[in-house]
Amino acid sequence: MKDKQINTASSISTYTLNNFPNGVFITNTSKEIVYCNDYFSTELGWEPGELIGKSVDIIFTLASKVFYQTYLIPTLLHEKICEEMQLTMINGKGIRIPITVNVKSDNAGLIYWSFFNASKRDKLYEELIQARETLEQQAEQLKLLASTDELTTLLNRREMKYRSILAIELAARSHYSVALIQLDIDHFKKVNDMYGHPEGDRVLKELGIRLKEFARKTDLVSRFGGEEFLILLPDTNKQDAILFCQRLHQLIGEIKAGDYYTKASIGLTISRPDSIFKTLYTEVDNALYKAKESGRNRTELYNKTYKKP
Numbered sequence: 001m002k003d004k005q006i007n008t009a010s011s012i013s014t015y016t017l018n019n020f021p022n023g024v025f026i027t028n029t030s031k032e033i034v035y036c037n038d039y040f041s042t043e044l045g046w047e048p049g050e051l052i053g054k055s056v057d058i059i060f061t062l063a064s065k066v067f068y069q070t071y072l073i074p075t076l077l078h079e080k081i082c083e084e085m086q087l088t089m090i091n092g093k094g095i096r097i098p099i100t101v102n103v104k105s106d107n108a109g110l111i112y113w114s115f116f117n118a119s120k121r122d123k124l125y126e127e128l129i130q131a132r133e134t135l136e137q138q139a140e141q142l143k144l145l146a147s148t149d150e151l152t153t154l155l156n157r158r159e160m161k162y163r164s165i166l167a168i169e170l171a172a173r174s175h176y177s178v179a180l181i182q183l184d185i186d187h188f189k190k191v192n193d194m195y196g197h198p199e200g201d202r203v204l205k206e207l208g209i210r211l212k213e214f215a216r217k218t219d220l221v222s223r224f225g226g227e228e229f230l231i232l233l234p235d236t237n238k239q240d241a242i243l244f245c246q247r248l249h250q251l252i253g254e255i256k257a258g259d260y261y262t263k264a265s266i267g268l269t270i271s272r273p274d275s276i277f278k279t280l281y282t283e284v285d286n287a288l289y290k291a292k293e294s295g296r297n298r299t300e301l302y303n304k305t306y307k308k309p
């Protein structure tokens with residue numbers, strides 16, 4: 001590139017500018033390129049001198065041209081400088097290249113551009129975004145594993161306890177009651193003994209799937225221990241909870257274990273304004289004990305006389 005091509009910016013040492021590892025060019029008030037350094041021919045595939053006298057439009061994509069008119073020019077008029085703009089340039093072979101640009105204008109209306117090829121940085125960003133998405137997915141999976149029971153995919157004991165405490169607190173503040181239900185499959189040991197452990201597992205799994213389908217999204221459904229399931233129904237009164245338990249018996253009665261249909265005993269309690277999880281769990285456990293003691297395959301609503309020995 002010869003000094004004479006610079007016209008109005010003849011004081012610039014072209015030798016120095018041609019050795020910079022980034023692009024430098026100058027445009028005038030008519031948007032014409034009046035100077036560009038060798039970076040355009042060595043790195044961007046333009047013929048030497050090819051761009052001189054051409055509109056800057058030929059080296060930018062449509063979006064970058066719009067940006068030029070609507071943001072860059074007004075900013076330069078106002079502030080004389082514009083930094084770290086992300087534009088897309090088109091090289092001599094028509095390939096789009098992301099660039100980061102700093103631009104400055106002088107009083108004569110010349111605009112001085114310097115930019116670097118940001119392809120590598122964009123690739124790095126993409127890799128970082130990908131890595132972040134993978135980490136987020138893994139964190140999500142870990143969270144799920146930590147809060148669910150592996151066999152049934154219902155909430156596990158720890159998560160159920162945590163969410164129940166919150167749900168009971170919320171109910172007390174909102175002046176409504178929750179129903180706590182403890183369900184225990186009857187004579188489940190016999191299922192394992194007669195048909196094997198895998199059949200026992202299958203029954204637990206099927207019950208988990210059916211409970212999930214049966215419950216509302218706002219209900220908390222968990223496998224609280226071996227063949228014991230704990231369910232919390234928010235905003236539920238005694239009548240509705242009893243109805244729910246009747247339907248539970250029907251649902252359990254449809255699940256086959258070996259040659260027999262499954263049955264379960266259910267303990268039920270309804271919260272009061274001062275209820276806490278620990279008390280409700282003890283109540284429901286006592287009610288379940290009563291249900292087992294009274295012949296199984298039934299629901300018992302907690303009452304104060306029930307005490308597990």
Ligand SMILES: Nc1nc2c(ncn2[C@@H]2O[C@H](COP(=O)(O)OP(=O)(O)OP(=O)(O)O)[C@@H](O)[C@H]2O)c(=O)[nH]1
Pocket residue numbers: 151184185186187188189190192196197198199200201204225226227292296
């Ligand atoms: N297959 C299978 N069995 C389990 C699992 N967890 C607990 N059990 C079995 O569940 C059975 C529970 O037996 P018990 O506590 O005697 O109760 P039950 O036979 O259901 O009798 P009642 O509750 O009194 O009606 C035991 O045989 C446990 O081995 C599990 O994850 N898979």
